[in-house]
Amino acid sequence: MTFFQVLWFILIFVLIGGYFVLDGFDLGAGTLYPFVAKNDKEKAIVRRSIGPVWDGNEVWLLTAGGALFAAFAPAYATTFSGFYLAIMLVLFSLIVRAVSVEFRGYDPKWGSVWDKLFFIGSALPSLLFGVAVGNIYAGIPMSAGGDYIGIPLLGLITPFTLLTGLLGLSMFLAQGATWLALKSPKPSALRDRAVKVAFPIQIAVLVLFVIVSIYGHFIIQPDMVPELSVLRFLFAAIVLVGIVGSMVMMRKGSDLWAFLCQSAGAFFLVALLAASMFPNFVVASPDSIGPSITLMSAAGSELALMWMTIITCVGLPLVLVYHVIIYRTFRGRVKDEDLKHY
Numbered sequence: 001m002t003f004f005q006v007l008w009f010i011l012i013f014v015l016i017g018g019y020f021v022l023d024g025f026d027l028g029a030g031t032l033y034p035f036v037a038k039n040d041k042e043k044a045i046v047r048r049s050i051g052p053v054w055d056g057n058e059v060w061l062l063t064a065g066g067a068l069f070a071a072f073a074p075a076y077a078t079t080f081s082g083f084y085l086a087i088m089l090v091l092f093s094l095i096v097r098a099v100s101v102e103f104r105g106y107d108p109k110w111g112s113v114w115d116k117l118f119f120i121g122s123a124l125p126s127l128l129f130g131v132a133v134g135n136i137y138a139g140i141p142m143s144a145g146g147d148y149i150g151i152p153l154l155g156l157i158t159p160f161t162l163l164t165g166l167l168g169l170s171m172f173l174a175q176g177a178t179w180l181a182l183k184s185p186k187p188s189a190l191r192d193r194a195v196k197v198a199f200p201i202q203i204a205v206l207v208l209f210v211i212v213s214i215y216g217h218f219i220i221q222p223d224m225v226p227e228l229s230v231l232r233f234l235f236a237a238i239v240l241v242g243i244v245g246s247m248v249m250m251r252k253g254s255d256l257w258a259f260l261c262q263s264a265g266a267f268f269l270v271a272l273l274a275a276s277m278f279p280n281f282v283v284a285s286p287d288s289i290g291p292s293i294t295l296m297s298a299a300g301s302e303l304a305l306m307w308m309t310i311i312t313c314v315g316l317p318l319v320l321v322y323h324v325i326i327y328r329t330f331r332g333r334v335k336d337e338d339l340k341h342y
Contacts, residue, residue, distance in 0.1 A: 001279060001296050004305035008071040009278065009295045011312065012064055017270035019060035021175070021263045022323075026050035026057060028176020030097060030122025031169075034115065036180060036193040043115065044342040045190055045334045047101055049183035051342060052330045054101065056323060058094065063319075070308055072298040075281035082140060083132055086156065090125045097121025105342040123169075130168025134161030137277060138220045139285035142293075160212075160220055167208040171266055173201045178246060178259040183334050186255075195250055202247050202262075209239060209269070221276065221283070228275050235272040239265045 029050055037043040069076040080087060100118040104111060138160050157165075177198035184191035213236060217224070224232070242265025249258035277283070282293040291297075299305065 002299075002302060002305075004302055004309065005295045005299045007309065008067070008299070008305055009281075010274070012067050012071065013270055013274035015060055015064035015067060017267040019057070019064060020171075020270050021266050022057035022060060023054070024172045024266055025175040025179035025259075025263075026054045027097075027122045027126045028172035028174065029180055030118050030176070031126055031173055032176050032180065032194070032197065033122070034119050036177075036190060036197060038189070038193075040111075041339070042188075042190045044105065044339045045184060046180060047104060047118075048334050048338050048342040049180060051101055053326060054098070056326055059319065067308070071300055071305060072281055072293075072295065073300065074298040075293045078140075078142065078282050078293055079132075079136065083135070083156070086128055086132060090128050093121040093124040095121075126169045126172040127165045129165075131156055131161045131165035133168065133273065134158075134164030136282055137164070137216065137273065139283040139288070139292075142282070142284045142288045142290040144290045160215055163208060163212050163215065167205070167212050170201055170204045170208055171269065174198060174205050174243070174246070174262055175259075175266055177201055178250065178255070178262045181250065182255040182259045185333050185335070191255075198250055198258075199247060202243055205243055205265075206240070209243075216276065224276055225278055228278060232272060232275045235268045235275055238268040239272060242266075242268065 029046055033043065033046050037046045065076070065080075068079075096117045098121075100114040100121060104114040104118065107114065135156050135158075138158070177194050180194035181191050181198065184194060242261045242263075245261035246258045246265065249255075249261055279294045279296065280292045281295060281298055284290060284292040
């Protein structure tokens, strides 16, 4: 393997980690929406908390998909075509969520419908992302040419992938709860409910993380690269410290630090996935004819990877500057005057 191959393996997981943190909190907030917001004003606060930022957050998912296509086309082809129906469900859900956020404030007659669509459009991707990751990690059936041998959508659900789906969902919910606590007026009943619901969700995250880690390490993929064992242990420790730290900060009333700790846990969960899968992008199941798709077998030319690196050095700072500006512009808790169009 070459420097650029390893670099782009890392960069793609960094992009996925960025998406997991940023779009994770607005998907989590949307999933918690009917449970923590009890009246129209509280619902408007939830929508306003993510309204200015959700579209920029989703850029990270699009960029990760584009980078995978450009740098490791065979891995892109197998994953996106293999999980075609699941991906279409995710995309349709994200579209429905976006429309419901934008239309809810202008169409109160259909308010209950938009509220339900907002919840469904947030909850379904939160679960399916984890299920998809579980399948890629555990192994999928592939032909000699590396093509995915399709199985029905429900066939993607196994005990392990269900656990990874629930882990992803609970992590998103914890992100959403800490974000709502950070953005809701203080004091307010909405913030109190967000704080109250965050604790049991974070306990669920810890339990599921331990179960998935043991299951994945000793049963699903016992032959991980031994040289990365220290790195995996470090990332796992950061995940645990981040979640526990978020719980402690939430109890102390430090909403910003609670959200940042939770975000660190979410990001390093993706980093742990990368360290556990390396050098594989897609693992072949035991009954596959073909081998796993690795960064060596799927990588594009060195020239293409080099130019992608140069473009990234220009483009990524611009994206980060945009996020700094947008989050600085809409910083602070949501006020009554912010709810005009929500």
